[in-house]
Amino acid sequence: MxxxxxxxxxxxxxxxxxxxxxxxxxxxxxxxxxxxxxxxxxxxxxxxxxxxxxxxxxxxxxxxxxxxxxxxxxxxxxxxxxxxxxxxxxxxxxxxxxxxxxxxxxxxxxxxxxxxxxxxxxxxxxxxxxxxxxxxxxxxxxxxxxxxxxxxxxxxxxxxxxxxxxxxxxxxxxxxxxxxxxxxxxxxxxxxxxxxxxxxxxxxxxxxxxxxxxxxxxxxxxxxxxxxxxxxxxxxxxxxxxxxVAVEPPWPLNRAPRRTTPPAHPPPRSSSLGNSPERGPLRPFVPEQELLRSLRLCPPHPTARLLLTTDPGGSPAQRRRTSSLPRSDESRY
Ligand SMILES: CC(=O)SCCNC(=O)CCNC(=O)[C@H](O)C(C)(C)COP(=O)(O)OP(=O)(O)OC[C@H]1O[C@@H](n2cnc3c(N)ncnc32)[C@H](O)[C@@H]1OP(=O)(O)O
Known part of the structure; x- marks a missing residue:
């Protein structure tokens, strides 16, 4: 070096x-x-x-x-x-x-x-x-x-x-x-x-x-x-x-994804046994869909509401994302 x-x-x-x-x-x-x-x-x-x-x-x-x-x-x-x-x-x-x-x-x-x-x-x-x-x-x-x-x-x-x-x-x-x-x-x-x-x-x-x-x-x-x-x-x-702490994002980003079935692999044991422990982030980030769902539970900020009414399409990136949401979800905005 x-x-x-x-x-x-x-x-x-x-x-x-x-x-x-x-x-x-x-x-x-x-x-x-x-x-x-x-x-x-x-x-x-x-x-x-x-x-x-x-x-x-x-x-x-x-x-x-x-x-x-x-x-x-x-x-x-x-x-x-x-x-x-x-x-x-x-x-x-x-x-x-x-x-x-x-x-x-x-x-x-x-x-x-x-x-x-x-x-x-x-x-x-x-x-x-x-x-x-x-x-x-x-x-x-x-x-x-x-x-x-x-x-x-x-x-x-x-x-x-x-x-x-x-x-x-x-x-x-x-x-x-x-x-x-x-x-x-x-x-x-x-x-x-x-x-x-x-x-x-x-x-x-x-x-x-x-x-x-x-x-x-x-x-x-x-x-x-x-x-x-x-x-x-x-x-x-x-x-x-x-x-x-460093990898933990603030609420609601820190909400773990809900699982209906147990994970395919159990989480690594935080033990001192001979095998090397997992060295990646200790908690997974929530998937985007889950995050959007969490955010929709919050009432929109007045400025956001204004933006939404004045720009119905939003940015092209926004349009791409929202268009994949079910219609019923979109109507809540
Ligand atoms: C508590 C902690 O710090 S855990 C984190 C440890 N650090 C890392 O994993 C970072 C990446 N690795 C490294 O920086 C280095 O490989 C170190 C510090 C682990 C070892 O330093 P080196 O200068 O490579 O060690 P050195 O040359 O003296 O000894 C080599 C032996 O180390 C082990 N080793 C080193 N690199 C590897 C490797 N890529 N795969 C498997 N064994 C390895 C082997 O036993 C190797 O002997 P071998 O070549 O005959 O198989």
Missing amino acids: EFPFDVDALLPERITVLDQHLRPPARRPGTTTPARVDLQQQIMTIVDELGKASAKAQQLPAPITSASRMQSNRHVMYVLKDTSARPAGKGAIIGFLKVGYKKLFVLDDREAHNEVEPLCILDFYIHESFQRHGHGRELFQHMLQKERVEPYQLAIDRPSQKLLKFLNKHYKLETTVPQVNNFVIFEGFFAHQHRPPSSSLRATRHARAAAVDPTPTAPARKLPPKRAEGDIKPYSSSDREFLK
Whole structure:
């Protein structure tokens, strides 16, 4: 992925780690330094463009990674650049991996609920022209080392088939522990403890907690006693949850089509079983006929009534549509 600015100078390392501050890394000595605000704008452009490309590759209705979402969450993005592109131009970006700690309720193999806070794989993308060349693995390995976490300790937010194959090939992750949310966890998740590294996302919080409680952080701990209402957080919410809102049109467009017979295929289960969950829009749009029927239930706005009386034919497109309606329906206007 190329950009109209010098990516190579902006990101001196092959892999750059970005957090919510989206700070431009220190530049190589000798390189001219534009205003810091311009550099941050360039970082934001890269994050936005990567997010869009990833959403397109996963057929998501909207990006789940953007500069603004990075700034409002405590996520970390590992960005891989193409070091071979330098002589030809301004460098290029190969892909990225976004991770973050999330509080989740997960089921163990006895179907007991466990409150955990694992590192989650939230978004992962390698540019189409670079896929299956080992770049995904390079990025993933770097993240594992930096976060000091083992692959089986991770929770994956709605993995694609490609990612499931990737995890199976490189890390032998195959057997999943079935869940009722969108996260996938693998066998071994509950068997090992994970202490985050001092430089990781949770470092400060963990250090503070360790001073009080010397027991090591476990990836899974049993549910605590019931807490006060105010304490309860929306656990297990996938980073992709907001897409539901993004695709939901306002009333009456959000009315699901009435069905007389059950659908030929049941809707995909929003579970964490081994099969890849549906990644398209979560609710179908109403068909045009249904929409028109809904709109006709509303009394027309005075201006619309005026237009209808002064222009009996309407536009050619309108004429085409209304002429297909049954006469009785048309007469209601
Ligand atoms: C939580 C989430 O982020 S889910 C979304 C994951 N992202 C996507 O699906 C976006 C599109 N895909 C991609 O960007 C990439 O394919 C990634 C990130 C999944 C993997 O990156 P790559 O650089 O291709 O991986 P890398 O080269 O290290 O490993 C290749 C292995 O990944 C898996 N893989 C990669 N592409 C494919 C594919 N098109 N079909 C099936 N398996 C694939 C295979 O196991 C492959 O091994 P193989 O070529 O021997 O079959």
